[in-house]
Amino acid sequence: MKAPTNWVPVCTVDDLVADSGIAVWTEDGPVSVFYLPNRLPALFAVSHTDPFSGSNVLARGITGDINGEPVVASPIYKQHFSLRTGRCLEDEGVQIKVYPALLDGNRIRLEVPVVQAAPVAA
Known part of the structure; x- marks a missing residue:
């Protein structure tokens, strides 16, 4: 069973x-959008966190194309991550999280997991 998700507005087209x-x-x-x-x-x-350094930097990476695959290169150690799948091109055992994105009027929405509140102890 898939965990519940929500489409949340995160920015506008003008922010991009x-x-x-x-x-x-x-x-x-x-x-990172x-x-x-x-x-x-x-x-x-995709996740903003570079899994190799643990730093939140991927939005600052350089975008490009490797053999038709849209990628972002981490600004720290330069690994390339597929923007479609999150897969690291240099180390296929490493992957970053990918979020479905859509344009809703002027807003950009992402599908993110719903955070469940912890049960209250009786």
Whole structure:
């Protein structure tokens, strides 16, 4: 059974920069949103945390294309992560989280897990 999710607004189209990323905060943690206007789809969202350094930096990475795969290169150790799958191209055993993204009018929405409240002890 799939965990419950919610489509949450995280920014507007005006916040986006072509061929670049921005960092947003969600209940699931920091997320990088990338706008690549010359691709379809043009919106991608992945974890903002670089799994190799533990730093929240991926929105500052350089976007590109490796053999047709849209990627972001971590600004710290330069590993490339697929913006579609989250897979690290240099180490296939490492993957970052990917979030479905959609344009809703002027808002960008991401599908994130619903944070469940902890049960209250009696």
